[in-house]
Amino acid sequence: MTFDQWTPRHWRLHLPAQEKAALGMTAQEKAALDALVAAWNCFVALPQMHPDDTTEFRHLIHAAQDKIMSRPTRRALNGDPLS
Numbered sequence: 001m002t003f004d005q006w007t008p009r010h011w012r013l014h015l016p017a018q019e020k021a022a023l024g025m026t027a028q029e030k031a032a033l034d035a036l037v038a039a040w041n042c043f044v045a046l047p048q049m050h051p052d053d054t055t056e057f058r059h060l061i062h063a064a065q066d067k068i069m070s071r072p073t074r075r076a077l078n079g080d081p082l083s
Contacts, residue, residue: 036061
């Protein structure tokens with residue numbers, strides 16, 4: 001399936017647990033990413049109130065994902081162990 005064929009019900013974090021672990025994420029970080037996916041799926045199922053809402057919400061979700069996914073790099077640069 002190509003990206004342009006996806007609908008909101010297909011939007012999930014498509015990484016097996018082993019690949020997430022290889023990224024150096026903690027279980028809590030993985031759970032936070034999964035919660036953001038759930039938030040996205042819930043939001044897009046709501047009736048549209050304004051044409052810009054979905055785009056703006058997507059940008060906010062991506063900002064939150066970026067923050068979470070930067071944590072393993074920050075730990076590595078600081079020499080912190082995986083917690």
